[in-house]
Amino acid sequence: MAVVQELLNISTRGQGTTEVTREVARIVERSGLRTGTVTVFCQHTSCSLVIMENADPSARRDLEGWLDRLVPPDDPHFTHTYEGPDDMPSHIKMSLTRTSEVVAFGDGELLLGTWQGIFLWEHRTAAHRRRLVVTVVGE
Amino acid sequence: MAVVQELLNISTRGQGTTEVTREVARIVERSGLRTGTVTVFCQHTSCSLVIMENADPSARRDLEGWLDRLVPPDDPHFTHTYEGPDDMPSHIKMSLTRTSEVVAFGDGELLLGTWQGIFLWEHRTAAHRRRLVVTVVGE
């Protein structure tokens, strides 16, 4: 048994999903571990993680559009607005999705389903540099 | 320290929750490990996991009904619809719940609360065969 940890820096272009599956898979490969779990941890409260269909981009666009309508930026109840109208919706969208995703791996490969990809979901309007901590535990 | 991994095949009957607590507990028992965490990972993007009350089925029915009303199948904004009107709502419901659940165990037993059960939540209308990867890490 061993643990291997790496940082992953991701540049986002503002609202939307960025696939990080390949980067996570490479960290598992480099660890040399064969069986276990890899935890992707997002160090932010205005972006989040989701495992989503990675074949047809329309599925992610529809998901993003639906969440935008559920959490509109102009909600008059918001008081935490000093970073702009996308500040509070970003925190809410993060809370409704995930800060960490734990993915199983076997034979040294991620055990994702056929259509699954790991995505960083930027909720802010502006581009950001984001940090993920990837921790591989296994043998 | 050791890691033990097993696949779990679950048949669903269409929309609704199927309890998998006993199956996960048996995998922990078979592992022979006494203390650690067990990660249940769902290999799909149109069903998900949730840990929910397992005593009174009305709690799960109300939860399912509420989510159905939040994400109705006839949303005119959806473009990703070629698998039918339940396609896009399934992805959204999955994103709002969980792809993996990590449960602690001690003395070889799941440390669930009195009313907690682990459920696979099928979001598609049709019956499906679903795969979960269960990874036990501990000593």
Place this chain on the structure above:
Amino acid sequence: MAVVQELLNISTRGQGTTEVTREVARIVERSGLRTGTVTVFCQHTSCSLVIMENADPSARRDLEGWLDRLVPPDDPHFTHTYEGPDDMPSHIKMSLTRTSEVVAFGDGELLLGTWQGIFLWEHRTAAHRRRLVVTVVGE
């Protein structure tokens, strides 16, 4: 590699978020482990966990208010109501947030982002005693 497990008892004052970051960090310190993941597992179905901004309390208040409006207690569709009008909304809010949070640690310290705190989110109106199981896995 080793695993260390501790229980954390938290008293809540009814609806709202209680920060547990320091308590989790201390368990990681006491474990003596340097690199790995710590899993916080909530043993209840009417409260949950979330990693949220811990600097400005207005962000958490806005998040709580938004979720209250999304899941109002007087929804006439609810049938699971024998514990009161906050019973079913508590289960729904729990399902939309998290039962477990997995946080990376390195050099013996939680690798949280600058603004991240770990919170227990009480969804019931009344004060409760809640139990979290904290499991540290690493080396």
